[in-house]
Amino acid sequence: MAEKGGFFKKWIKGFEKITTGVKEQFSLIWSSEKPKEEDWEGLEEMLIQADMGPQLAMDLVEGFRSFKQSSRGEGDWKEWLYTKLESVLAGNEPRLFPSFLPGEMCVILLVGINGVGKTTVAGKLAYMLAQNGEKVSLVAADTFRAAAMDQLEIWAQRAKCHLVKGSPGADPGAVVFDGIDAAHKRGSTVAIVDTAGRSHVNKNLLAELEKVGKIIMRLVPAENVENILVIDAMAGQNAFIQAESMGKAVPITGVILTKWDSQAKGGIVFRIRQELGFPLKYIGIGEKIEDVMLFDNEQFVQAVVYGEEFS
Ligand SMILES: Nc1nc2c(ncn2[C@@H]2O[C@H](COP(=O)(O)OP(=O)(O)OP(=O)(O)O)[C@@H](O)[C@H]2O)c(=O)[nH]1
Ligand SMILES: [Mg+2]
Incomplete structure (x- = not known):
């Protein structure tokens, strides 16, 4: 951008x-x-x-x-x-890892329902963090569909970063464990874990997510973990139902709203802060690798209130 x-x-x-x-x-x-x-x-x-x-x-x-x-x-x-x-x-606080412990690896776990843009966000964040000098590993823990891992592989190539993938059908918890271990051994500073899209009403899939979250917490200090809920900015009321059930599986530390370039009306930002209190981290504003931006409170409110008058 x-x-x-x-x-x-x-x-x-x-x-x-x-x-x-x-x-x-x-x-x-x-x-x-x-x-x-x-x-x-x-x-x-x-x-x-x-x-x-x-x-x-x-x-x-x-x-x-x-x-x-x-x-x-x-x-x-x-x-x-x-x-x-x-x-x-x-x-x-839009920044990732606001109180991270230096010298320890950071992990971003991306969770959300099907098709919201998790894999795309993984690629975009990998690219952005690598541009900022981080050594990034992408971990393909969506073992549900073989194509999902290939999709992440393409993003890893674009972002020029390391990829760890499991075999199709493998236990995502085991893939995450091995992935973080591999990232550690490689000296990565950040590992980004892409997970399968899951329905927020599927108990088994939520239990699987809970397990993945716990494994990460065992391997990395809590300050260095971001459990990011990815939400389609057009989700409206549904976003809150999704947040509630995903939040029971892993403690959500931030939200990334995707597809702002589509028909997002923006009010959801205020609702997320008021009703859920989760930090808004980034927004996805397109399908290209650089189409991600840090959420800026002030600029956003200025645009909403002053629109064209705002310079
Ligand atoms: N316009 C627009 N499209 C986006 C954005 N982010 C993702 N997409 C598109 O949304 C679709 C789904 O993206 P994915 O990244 O595959 O979503 P996902 O959450 O990983 O999907 P599953 O793994 O199947 O749950 C793709 O066609 C992306 O190109 C965005 O910010 N803007
Ligand atoms: Mg995906």
Whole structure:
């Protein structure tokens, strides 16, 4: 990505209809002396459409009501909205391994339901970390489909990094154990473990994931482990159901939202922070190896609130 700073600006343009609608509604309510109840309801509805979810939409509407009342038409609603949304994201730590122990290997375990983009994220992170001077090993623990390992092999070639793969049908726990061991012996600084997509209601597959998570914790200090839940940015309400059940199998330390370049409406970011409290780490913004970017709270909120005015 040549122009990462400009990404949110471009992205927000794709949602002009929704964002303009929300802002027009805020503005209409702000400028009317006595807004009608249906105007408030309209605002809530629009916020839900932007993927904010019912709880946050209600919080925003109620917060805006009190702000309007207390400020008596003075002040700036955009400033209010900016502060409010920024506070929802407050404390988000997008960096991986914020308190890692130097000298010990780091491990990123990627988990999520089918097709969300785990393998693609594995390739992108491998490339990015290798560019930053890390020695990366990719571990293909998706032994469910032979093609999945080939797919990761292609990413390993693109990222020019080491690959450890098990044989088809092998126990993923054993592959992860051997993979981390091989990465250690090779002097890798980071191992990225790609796992099979699994339904969040399949108990056996969740138990398998739990086992993989425990094996990693036995081999690497907790500070050096990131259990990343990969979520399709368009998942909406489903994202929360997925997070809940995957979180029971492994302690989630962060979220990567993929497919932002598609139809992501963005509100999900606030919901994840407010309802789950997981850190938002990176976002996937395309299918190419460099299409991944660190989630920047400030830039994101600026784009949402100020859109085109934001420079
Ligand atoms: N547009 C877009 N497509 C993406 C992005 N990330 C992944 N994809 C596409 O999504 C599809 C699935 O990606 P994979 O990486 O195979 O997903 P997965 O989670 O590993 O899938 P399973 O292993 O089958 O569970 C592929 O066609 C990817 O090219 C993204 O950020 N943007
Ligand atoms: Mg995969």
